[in-house]
Amino acid sequence: GAGVSQSPSNKVTEKGKDVELRCDPISGHTALYWYRQSLGQGLEFLIYFQGNSAPDKSGLPSDRFSAERTGGSVSTLTIQRTQQEDSAVYLCASSLKVWGAGAYNEQFFGPGTRLTVL
Amino acid sequence: TQLLEQSPQFLSIQEGENLTVYCNSSSVFSSLQWYRQEPGEGPVLLVTVVTGGEVKKLKRLTFQFGDARKDSSLHITAAQTGDTGLYLCAGYSSGGGADGLTFGKGTHLIIQP
Numbered sequence: 244g245a246g247v248s249q250s251p252s253n254k255v256t257e258k259g260k261d262v263e264l265r266c267d268p269i270s271g272h273t274a275l276y277w278y279r280q281s282l283g284q285g286l287e288f289l290i291y292f293q294g295n296s297a298p299d300k301s302g303l304p305s306d307r308f309s310a311e312r313t314g315g316s317v318s319t320l321t322i323q324r325t326q327q328e329d330s331a332v333y334l335c336a337s338s339l340k341v342w343g344a345g346a347y348n349e350q351f352f353g354p355g356t357r358l359t360v361l
Numbered sequence: 362t363q364l365l366e367q368s369p370q371f372l373s374i375q376e377g378e379n380l381t382v383y384c385n386s387s388s389v390f391s392s393l394q395w396y397r398q399e400p401g402e403g404p405v406l407l408v409t410v411v412t413g414g415e416v417k418k419l420k421r422l423t424f425q426f427g428d429a430r431k432d433s434s435l436h437i438t439a440a441q442t443g444d445t446g447l448y449l450c451a452g453y454s455s456g457g458g459a460d461g462l463t464f465g466k467g468t469h470l471i472i473q474p
Contacts, residue, residue, distance in 0.1 A: 285464045286404070
């Protein structure tokens with residue numbers, strides 16, 4: 244299928260190690276979002292990319308978190324010096340249109356990466 | 362900060378019963394979306410409501426946007442086991458989260474056979 248894909252599906256790491264999570268958005272979608280979902284909780288916004296504009300990093304919880312999007316397509320979320328509180332499911336979504344006054348668009352989500360920090 | 366409160370947080374009912382879940386805020390949203398998330402998967406959009414007082418139906422699911430565009434409800438008639446999942450509401454407003462979209466924490470719904 245041509246949906247959003249994420250890898251790895253599961254990642255177990257030791258405290259203090261760095262991890263990289265990958266997201267392949269739907270082809271042609273200009274917007275890409277990263278969220279974090281703790282056990283049983285809603286979605287916590289992390290970062291948003293739109294086309295070639297500078298990303299909205301306002302949701303990143305600390306400077307240990309960073310993300311990049313190469314060529315307007317694939318995105319990588321990097322967490323440095325992981326902590327146990329970073330354990331969560333990291334969800335990526337993409338969408339076709341940009342939000343604006345009176346406009347809306349559907350976000351298509353990937354299956355997520357479950358990160359466990361021991 | 363735009364906040365969306367969802368209630369109840371957990372709901373477990375028997376198949377065939379009716380239920381309503383709520384999404385409330387003190388803020389006005391220009392539109393509101395409902396998503397359903399099943400275990401091990403990402404959320405999937407069910408509906409978007411845009412106009413205050415709007416009602417949309419999706420088979421046995423009825424969605425309503427409050428007149429003041431601060432709240433929404435999801436009513437399920439004759440619930441089925443396939444309705445089990447996490448229901449998330451998400452509101453759009455300028456200054457909100459990702460590109461203006463703010464998610465609630467969700468309602469965990471379990472339909473018992």
